[in-house]
Amino acid sequence: MTQRNMTQRIKSLIHAYSVGQISSADFQELERILRIDDAVREQFLHEMSIRAALEDVALEDVAQEDVAFGASDSSAVEEAMGEGDLLSDSLESSVPRNSNSLKWTLAFAAIAATLLMTAYLLLPSGDAKIAKITGLSGPLQWTGNGGRTASTLSVGTELSGGTIEGMSPASWFELEFYDGSTFMISGTSMLTFSEVEQKELFLKSGSFSASVVPQRKPMLVHTRSAVLEVLGTQFEVEADRSETILNVSEGKVRLKRLSDGDSVVVPANHRVVASSDREMSLVPVPAAVHQWKSQLHLGPNRTHGEWSNPTNDEPAKLSAVPYNTKQNKTIYTTALKVSAGDNPPVVLKSNSKIRVRGRLSSEHLIYFGMTLRQPNGEFAGRFQTIRPAENFTAGTEFDILLDLSDYRLDPSLNHVKSRLPDEPFNLIVDTVWCHTLYDQVGLTLTEVELSTPEAESQADE
Amino acid sequence: MTKSLQDKRYNEFLSLFARNERAVRGFVRSLLPNWQDVDDVMQEVGLVCWQKFSSFDQTGSPDDFVRWACVIARFEVLRHRRKCARDRLVLSNDVIELLADDAEMRLTRSESERKAVEHCLERLQRPERRLLLSVHTPGDSIAGIAADLGVNARRLYSKVNGLRDLVSECVRQRLAQGDV
Numbered sequence: 098m099t100q101r102n103m104t105q106r107i108k109s110l111i112h113a114y115s116v117g118q119i120s121s122a123d124f125q126e127l128e129r130i131l132r133i134d135d136a137v138r139e140q141f142l143h144e145m146s147i148r149a150a151l152e153d154v155a156l157e158d159v160a161q162e163d164v165a166f167g168a169s170d171s172s173a174v175e176e177a178m179g180e181g182d183l184l185s186d187s188l189e190s191s192v193p194r195n196s197n198s199l200k201w202t203l204a205f206a207a208i209a210a211t212l213l214m215t216a217y218l219l220l221p222s223g224d225a226k227i228a229k230i231t232g233l234s235g236p237l238q239w240t241g242n243g244g245r246t247a248s249t250l251s252v253g254t255e256l257s258g259g260t261i262e263g264m265s266p267a268s269w270f271e272l273e274f275y276d277g278s279t280f281m282i283s284g285t286s287m288l289t290f291s292e293v294e295q296k297e298l299f300l301k302s303g304s305f306s307a308s309v310v311p312q313r314k315p316m317l318v319h320t321r322s323a324v325l326e327v328l329g330t331q332f333e334v335e336a337d338r339s340e341t342i343l344n345v346s347e348g349k350v351r352l353k354r355l356s357d358g359d360s361v362v363v364p365a366n367h368r369v370v371a372s373s374d375r376e377m378s379l380v381p382v383p384a385a386v387h388q389w390k391s392q393l394h395l396g397p398n399r400t401h402g403e404w405s406n407p408t409n410d411e412p413a414k415l416s417a418v419p420y421n422t423k424q425n426k427t428i429y430t431t432a433l434k435v436s437a438g439d440n441p442p443v444v445l446k447s448n449s450k451i452r453v454r455g456r457l458s459s460e461h462l463i464y465f466g467m468t469l470r471q472p473n474g475e476f477a478g479r480f481q482t483i484r485p486a487e488n489f490t491a492g493t494e495f496d497i498l499l500d501l502s503d504y505r506l507d508p509s510l511n512h513v514k515s516r517l518p519d520e521p522f523n524l525i526v527d528t529v530w531c532h533t534l535y536d537q538v539g540l541t542l543t544e545v546e547l548s549t550p551e552a553e554s555q556a557d558e
Numbered sequence: 559m560t561k562s563l564q565d566k567r568y569n570e571f572l573s574l575f576a577r578n579e580r581a582v583r584g585f586v587r588s589l590l591p592n593w594q595d596v597d598d599v600m601q602e603v604g605l606v607c608w609q610k611f612s613s614f615d616q617t618g619s620p621d622d623f624v625r626w627a628c629v630i631a632r633f634e635v636l637r638h639r640r641k642c643a644r645d646r647l648v649l650s651n652d653v654i655e656l657l658a659d660d661a662e663m664r665l666t667r668s669e670s671e672r673k674a675v676e677h678c679l680e681r682l683q684r685p686e687r688r689l690l691l692s693v694h695t696p697g698d699s700i701a702g703i704a705a706d707l708g709v710n711a712r713r714l715y716s717k718v719n720g721l722r723d724l725v726s727e728c729v730r731q732r733l734a735q736g737d738v
Contacts, residue, residue, distance in 0.1 A: 112719070114591050114647065115591050116591075117591055117592060117647060119647065124647060128649060128650060128653055131649070131653050131656065131657065132650075132652065132653055132656065135660070138656060138657060138660050139660065139664075141588075141657070142588050142657065142660055142661055142664060142668075143671065143726075144726070145587055145588040146584055146587075146588060146667075146668045146671045146672070147671060147675060147722070147725065147726050147729060148587070148694065149583065149584040149587040149588070149668075149672070150584070150671060150672040150675035150676070151675060151679075151690065151691065151694040151722075151725075152587070152593065152694045152695075153580060153583075153672070154675065154676060154679060154691060154694075155691040155692070155694045155695040156695070158691055229711075231710075231711055231712065252705065253705055273711065273712060277712060277715055277716075279712060308712075512708075514708075515708045515709060516709070516710050
């Protein structure tokens with residue numbers, strides 16, 4: 098490790114320790130270095146001195162605000178008490194009372210006693226929290242250590258190691274480790290995470306993206322076909338049973354293919370596909386395109402729903418499948434991955450249009466939506482539009498053209514609206530999906546197409 | 559000792575303790591990461607300092623009280639450590655002793671750093687100053703503030719860390735230039 102990285106690493110350890118968010122392994126490392134290195138002790142004491150000074154100024158600011166609003170100061174108390182000293186003859190009071198900062202010490206001690214009830218430092222060591230939820234939406238299932246499960250999660254919940262699973266295409270989950278590293282899953286993905294000596298993630302299915310601060314020991318990401326070593330970077334991984342696709346936005350990631358141990362370092366703006374039946378070659382992330390068409394006739398790969406073979410009379414189709422919400426309602430949904438695998442990313446333009454062909458057994462309104470992401474893989478929201486039942490005739494194929502300007506942010510994401518783009522333009526389409534609420538109305542899709550007027554003109558020519 | 563003499567002695571103690579409490583607190587803070595632990599220990603330090611005040615020689619230099627109180631504070635930190643030995647983030651005895659030795663050697667520097675922090679905070683824009691101080695208010699956290707403001711916690715971490723680095727660098731420069 099270079100000197101600069103070492104200095105940064107020590108700074109990171111001291112910071113994590115000072116806010117009580119240091120892992121056991123990092124704490125042991127910090128203690129070891131403090132024991133042997135007097136320069137590190139000086140750095141440690143300097144940082145703690147700065148923090149103590151900031152806390153003192155913060156307390157004084159609070160005290161001054163109270164004085165401004167008429168809270169009692171020592172002279173007012175003295176007046177109210179009449180003659181005599183502020184000070185009691187009793188020495189049971191362990192702290193002199195005519196000092197503002199000490200007065201606030203007592204006040205904050207009372208507050209802290211309550212805060213400590215929920216402070217994670219009181220948790221038994223076997224349930225050590227390692228990360229905090231920073232965003233979520235849609236149905237999710239978390240299974241913690243010891244097999245405990247929870248489907249009711251909320252932003253701010255701190256988690257120990259475990260497995261998070263998105264139960265529908267509309268699911269999204271973001272987690273932040275205490276050192277600031279984050280990862281995100283969307284759709285029907287399943288990811289196991291832990292941090293003992295180092296961070297380890299296991300992507301069982303689906304995809305996730307991560308932004309990782311520099312690590313002392315590399316973060317390991319396991320898939321069924323590869324192992325990734327991450328030192329500090331931004332990347333996205335997609336994996337199924339037979340292949341792992343890695344896109345790196347920043348930094349570098351080492352990927353090792355499990356079938357033969359072959360490995361490659363993937364730099365920024367490059368991708369690699371690791372599977373046992375093809376050569377593992379490094380390629381630049383392809384340039385974005387603005388059109389895409391589903392290919393259900395090729396199979397159910399990267400779809401969500403019940404896929405049916407094409408027949409002489411009918412094309413291949415994807416039927417909606419149910420999932421239950423927390424409110425015990427059923428949503429029937431079907432989805433297709435768009436910018437996935439080694440295909441180029443599909444980016445929406447302001448004049449993009451979405452064409453959907455399918456069928457309903459009964460007339461019903463349909464939600465048409467898209468899950469979007471930023472070029473670096475960060476979740477960029479779900480946008481949707483609703484078409485009323487009158488637009489569809491039961492038992493007849495529908496062919497509907499949707500305008501991007503009709504799409505709005507999914508209201509279930511209002512709690513994180515400030516973090517997300519206002520409009521879907523210039524964002525990468527991760528998934529397109531359709532669903533109906535509560536009743537089984539036989540929704541099936543046969544084709545979905547994204548295009549722009551320019552692309553259509555070129556095709557006509 | 560007569561009551562008036564006792565009162566006089568107590569007032570002298572209060573004056574010394576109040577004047578130097580911040581320095582002693584800074585010493586304790588350097589050994590304990592949790593501000594609640596710091597408060598608990600400081601309460602004990604105040605009590606023990608008063609109980610042992612008769613042994614303190616007031617004829618020495620003004621710094622003598624701080625050094626004397628820090629010896630008591632070191633003992634109280636170690637005592638507190640024994641009570642909390644099973645907690646996750648408690649430094650070992652030997653590491654606390656090493657830090658305490660170094661912290662006592664740099665008491666004057668710590669006081670200079672504190673003054674430099676006050677100066678450097680004045681150089682921040684008002685909103686930045688408020689933000690940085692808000693996350694250092696005991697009982698608050700970046701995650702909590704981010705949730706209240708509806709902003710990305712990670713960005714807030716970065717912003718606050720950046721501000722703290724600015725202040726830290728400003729402090730180093732002032733100390734290097736001898737401006738405190």
